[in-house]
Structures are given as structure tokens and as C-alpha cells.
Amino acid sequence: MMAVDFGASSGRAVTGHFDGERLSIQEVHRFANEPVQLGDRLHWDFLRLFHELKQGMVKAKQQLGRTPASIAVDTWGVDYGLVDPKGQLVGNPGHYRDLRSEPAMREALKLIPEADLYARTGIQSSSINTVYQLLAEEQLSFGQNAGDWRMLFMPDLFHYYLSGVMASEYTIASTSGLLDPVKRDWNIPVMETLSLPPSLFNPIIMPGTRVGELRPDICAELSVDGMPVIAASGHDTAAAVASIPAEASRYAFISSGTWSLMGIELDEPILTERSRQLLFSNEGGAEGKIRLLKNIMGLWLLQECRRTWAMEGYQLGYAELTEMAEHAPRNSSYIDAGDAVFLPPGNMPQRIQEYCRATGQPVPQSRPEIVRCILESLAFKYRQTLGEIEELTGERLEHIHMVGGGIQNRLLCQLTASVTGKTVIAGPVEATSIGNLMMQAKAHGEVHNLAEIRQVVRQSFPPETYLPQDADEWEERYRKYHQLLVRH
Numbered sequence: 462m463m464a465v466d467f468g469a470s471s472g473r474a475v476t477g478h479f480d481g482e483r484l485s486i487q488e489v490h491r492f493a494n495e496p497v498q499l500g501d502r503l504h505w506d507f508l509r510l511f512h513e514l515k516q517g518m519v520k521a522k523q524q525l526g527r528t529p530a531s532i533a534v535d536t537w538g539v540d541y542g543l544v545d546p547k548g549q550l551v552g553n554p555g556h557y558r559d560l561r562s563e564p565a566m567r568e569a570l571k572l573i574p575e576a577d578l579y580a581r582t583g584i585q586s587s588s589i590n591t592v593y594q595l596l597a598e599e600q601l602s603f604g605q606n607a608g609d610w611r612m613l614f615m616p617d618l619f620h621y622y623l624s625g626v627m628a629s630e631y632t633i634a635s636t637s638g639l640l641d642p643v644k645r646d647w648n649i650p651v652m653e654t655l656s657l658p659p660s661l662f663n664p665i666i667m668p669g670t671r672v673g674e675l676r677p678d679i680c681a682e683l684s685v686d687g688m689p690v691i692a693a694s695g696h697d698t699a700a701a702v703a704s705i706p707a708e709a710s711r712y713a714f715i716s717s718g719t720w721s722l723m724g725i726e727l728d729e730p731i732l733t734e735r736s737r738q739l740l741f742s743n744e745g746g747a748e749g750k751i752r753l754l755k756n757i758m759g760l761w762l763l764q765e766c767r768r769t770w771a772m773e774g775y776q777l778g779y780a781e782l783t784e785m786a787e788h789a790p791r792n793s794s795y796i797d798a799g800d801a802v803f804l805p806p807g808n809m810p811q812r813i814q815e816y817c818r819a820t821g822q823p824v825p826q827s828r829p830e831i832v833r834c835i836l837e838s839l840a841f842k843y844r845q846t847l848g849e850i851e852e853l854t855g856e857r858l859e860h861i862h863m864v865g866g867g868i869q870n871r872l873l874c875q876l877t878a879s880v881t882g883k884t885v886i887a888g889p890v891e892a893t894s895i896g897n898l899m900m901q902a903k904a905h906g907e908v909h910n911l912a913e914i915r916q917v918v919r920q921s922f923p924p925e926t927y928l929p930q931d932a933d934e935w936e937e938r939y940r941k942y943h944q945l946l947v948r949h
């Protein structure tokens with residue numbers, strides 16, 4: 462099988478072989494995913510990404526010596542493309558970090574009060590949400606085009622151009638702010654109140670459903686045979702959560718990459734006022750599960766610092782940066798890694814310094830100090846979020862499963878264990894591709910449920926454990942961080 466995983470900063474094509482007990486994977490293609498500012502709008506370069514997808518297919522065939530048994534794409538959440546009745550893409554998809562949807566969000570919340578919208582969709586109001594991006598679309602005069610155009614989330618858009626079939630996979634649709642989290646289907650009354658035509662949206666299909674067959678013209682172009690296109694788990698975070706190698710039934714997870722998504726898997730959504738105030742969203746998972754989670758800025762903070770420093774002439778690798786931070790003095794300044802001031806692209810070191818100045822803390826000056834500030838602030842945010850998850854569910858959680866590329870940052874994993882006082886079980890790094898591949902295996906009937914998927918992942922990719930260290934010292938520091946949050 463082959464998985465193509467598009468993250469917000471890089472993408473990869475991975476082949477997977479399942480022998481009935483273990484999954485083995487091989488990365489065959491990796492590429493950068495760099496957004497492009499054109500005029501006043503930040504875009505994804507969809508054509509380039511589709512090209513990379515095809516490159517991945519050619520390389521997968523070369524590596525396997527034959528055409529894979531199936532293909533599935535997953536991507537970051539919320540973004541989409543619009544397609545006209547001839548099947549043409551209407552412009553390049555917009556990027557969720559483009560702040561053009563902020564005014565649209567304010568307008569929408571005049572039509573449906575935030576508390577009401579949360580109770581009906583289970584999604585935290587953020588300018589990145591599909592619903593606000595759609596309302597901000599300038600080209601779209603919904604009145605005129607309503608019956609004609611279709612909106613396809615990024616993975617669905619790739620699947621459409623691969624197979625010619627339009628569908629809306631449940632996990633990715635669940636990031637939109639337009640689903641009914643209880644029915645796990647479109648929320649038509651919310652669409653109508655906001656004047657979004659329901660005809661814009663495609664039918665919801667559940668993860669693990671076959672979308673169609675690879676188009677014959679693509680087979681001819683790439684010299685590959687036909688293969689099924691499967692909606693495995695279109696949302697990258699949902700795919701990552703499906704592959705958590707958990708044995709225990711209760712644990713918190715952190716899917717660590719550009720974002721840190723921290724949460725817990727539930728059977729039903731929590732739609733209370735308290736969970737809205739604490740900024741939790743109810744997204745959809747495999748087998749109709751609910752991912753109650755919070756978006757935390759994650760390694761985006763570090764990625765943007767690195768980009769700024771590179772433009773200033775300092776090219777630093779992540780390993781180098783973390784190493785520097787490891788030897789930097791422990792910080793006494795923190796940021797709130799949930800604050801939306803850190804959402805848009807731009808000079809991140811400066812924004813962090815400004816945040817520390819504005820909150821009356823010592824301003825980190827050197828690059829190692831700034832990196833240390835980011836990593837410690839993330840760990841503190843995780844501890845705060847864990848407490849909130851425990852409050853909302855009424856359960857005490859002893860383990861945190863960390864998955865995704867971010868766990869290659871060992872300092873962050875250790876800090877997370879030390880600051881939370883919990884055992885951190887880290888792995889797999891390629892959780893998203895693995896989740897994608899195992900959901901394909903499920904579609905082929907090779908495994909039957911999430912429990913089996915997780916057992917296969919445990920057997921195939923043994924995780925690493927981090928235990929808390931220096932508990933008293935971190936307790937003291939956390940108190941300081943907490944006071945800072947309360948004050949601001």
C-alpha cells in the first residue's frame with residue numbers, strides 16, 4: 462500500500478507492507494510544502510503538491526517492483542479547494558494562516574453566538590476554521606455559484622483528481638466547524654443560518670472507505686496499473702491518533718508536529734460551556750470516535766524562528782538548535798503557546814521577545830535562550846492542558862502518548878515528562894503515515910478494528926519511555942508560569 466502524507470511544512474510518500482502481524486514502512490519520497498504569498502493572499506501550491514504526489518507514485522512502484530495495492534492521502538486540517546462544474550480547480554487553495562478570515566469570523570458570530578455554535582458543532586472558534594474561510598471567500602458569490610461549485614477538503618481534493626470521485630471523508634470534514642458532532646454528518650441548520658449553500662458540500666464517507674479507482678489517464682502517464690483510492694483517514698491528526706500504540710484504555714495524546722494537538726479519545730463529544738471556555742474541539746476519529754483536543758502552537762514556533770534566522774544569515778538545523786537549548790540556562794521567561802498572536806507567519810523571535818516584555822518578564826536575548834523558552838513553554842502548556850482534560854472527563858490520566866515528527870526532539874519529550882510528572886510514551890515518529898496505511902489495511906479486511914491496528918503498531922514500532930525528573934524544581938517553575946497565565 463502507499464500513503465501520501467501532506468503536512469503543513471513537508472510531505473512524504475511512504476510504502477507499507479503488512480504481513481498479517483507487522484507493518485514495515487519505507488519512505489520513498491519527501492518534499493517541502495512551502496506556501497506562496499501572491500498579492501494579498503497566502504496560498505498552497507496545489508499543482509506542485511499534486512506533482513509531488515505523482516513523483517511519489519512513480520517511486521513507490523520502483524521501490525516495490527509493482528503497483529501498490531491501494532493509495533490514500535492525508536493532509537493538515539481545515540483547508541480546501543473549490544471546483545467548478547467542469548472539474549476545474551477555482552484558484553489555488555488558501556492557507557489557514559491567512560488572517561483574511563478573521564473579520565468573517567466576527568460577522569458569523571453575530572449571526573450565531575459563539576456558545577451556541579460550539580454547542581452545535583463542538584469546534585472551537587478560530588479564524589483557521591473552514592467555516593470562516595468559506596465565508597471570507599471573495600470570489601464566491603454563493604448566490605450565483607451555489608448550485609455549481611463544490612468544496613473539497615485537501616485530501617478529498619487529491620482523491621478527486623486521482624479518481625474522479627467527489628466525497629468528503631469524515632475526519633477531515635470534522636475540522637471544518639460545519640459538522641454535527643453527535644450525528645457525525647453535515648450540520649445543515651448551521652450552514653443555512655450562515656447562508657452557506659448545502660449543495661457546496663459532498664456526502665460524508667467514513668474513514669476506511671474506498672473512494673474509487675485511479676484514473677486511466679494517470680495510470681498511462683505514470684506507467685502504473687490501476688489501484689483503489691481509499692479515504693483512509695483524511696485528517697493527518699486523526700491518522701496519527703489511530704496509530705497510537707496504546708495498551709491502556711485511558712491516556713492523553715499529543716500529536717506533535719507543526720502543531721501540538723493534545724487530547725483524549727472519547728466515544729461521544731463533550732459540548733459543555735466549560736469545554737468551550739477551555740478551548741477544546743471535538744474532532745472525528747476512526748470508528749466514529751471523538752478526538753477531544755486542543756490546538757497548541759507546537760513546533761511552528763521553532764520553525765518560524767528558524768526561518769527568520771535563516772533569512773538573517775544563520776542556517777541552523779533542528780538538532781543544532783535543540784542542542785544549543787539543552788545547554789542554555791533554564792529559563793525564567795515563558796509564553797502562552799496557545800496565544801493566537803503566534804498564528805501568522807512573520808518574525809517569530811521578535812514576537813516572543815515582545816510577549817515576554819509585555820508580560821513583564823526578562824526578555825530572552827540569545828538564540829539558545831529563545832529556543833529554550835519555546836520548549837519549556839510548550840511543556841508547561843501540555844501540563845495545563847492535561848489538567849483541563851482531567852477536569853472535563855473526571856478521570857486521572859497516568860500516561861501521555863506522544864506521536865509524530867516532533868518526538869525527534871528528545872528534549873521536548875523529556876521536558877513533557879518532567880513538567881507533567883507523567884510517564885511519556887513516545888512513538889512512532891511516522892504515526893500519520895502508519896495510521897493512514899493501517900486504515901488502508903482495514904479497508905482491505907486485513908485488520909478489523911482500532912484495537913487490532915494499535916496492537917500491530919505496538920509490535921512493529923516499539924515506543925520509547927520517558928520518566929519525570931527533578932519533579933520539585935519543575936513544580937515550582939510551573940507555579941510561576943501559571944501565575945503568568947492568570948495575570949494575562
Ligand code: LFR
Binds near residue numbers: 540696718720756
Ligand atoms: C496538524 C493539523 C491540525 C489542524 C492544523 C491546521 O497538522 O491538521 O490538526 O488543526 O493542522 O489544519
